[in-house]
Amino acid sequence: MASKPPPGHFNILYFASAGSYTSKNVEALPAPLPLRKLFDTLEERYQGIRGSVLDHSLVTINLTYVDVPDDEAVEEGQEVVIQEGDEVAIIPPVSSG
């Protein structure tokens, strides 16, 4: 759906309230990025987004849901890292029907 991210980047898609908060549907961010750093990275760019949006949202990487770990609680070898070319999405609570 979004065009390919430039080299060294991944795409992040913002749906519903995430899109309203960031005023965009998609952007490219530098890769690689450890998943546990994702919310900090977004909070730096969009102050307040963690409490308003991210805390009630789910996250997918390449259409698969992932658990976003606490910054400190990652054991070695268990680290999930967002890679160049990945498609990450912020999924707020859904409202189909």
Next chain:
Amino acid sequence: MATTTIDAPQTQDSSLSQEGCYVALTSSPLNIPSITDRVRSPQAGAIVLFAGTTRDSFDNKPVKELQYTAYAPLALRTMLDIAAALKAKHGLKGIAMVHRLGVVPVGEESILIAVSSPHRQAAWRAGEEALEECKARVEVWKREEFEAGEGVWRANRDGARGERVD
């Protein structure tokens, strides 16, 4: 005032299907005869159809229009998961679910679900479960624009009021 636009690629029609299951997203008005035909079967004694329509108010506040957006590839995948699971669980002959995207005028269908089965009980149950599963899981979002000017992204979970967008 922040406005949320829906990218054209998100409103393009798309669908997935596999053995007796059909799911789709479309920006066109929904068509009841065509979804019914998708599940029609000589082995079925019942077709149950659910049509969800857009309401003109929320908490007594008049709603001007509704707009749906989707993470299309993921929403289709989730819809197909739901369809396949219910087909197996209830022994359905067919199940089809179509969700409309983009602006849906008040009073029009936003979702259609059709299921067919040899006997009516299974079809009634599967139809209800399909809708509840969709509302809980499918990656589609509804935005209500109120007559008063503001809009909110609705959340199905626990009847949440959604986040106000100014």
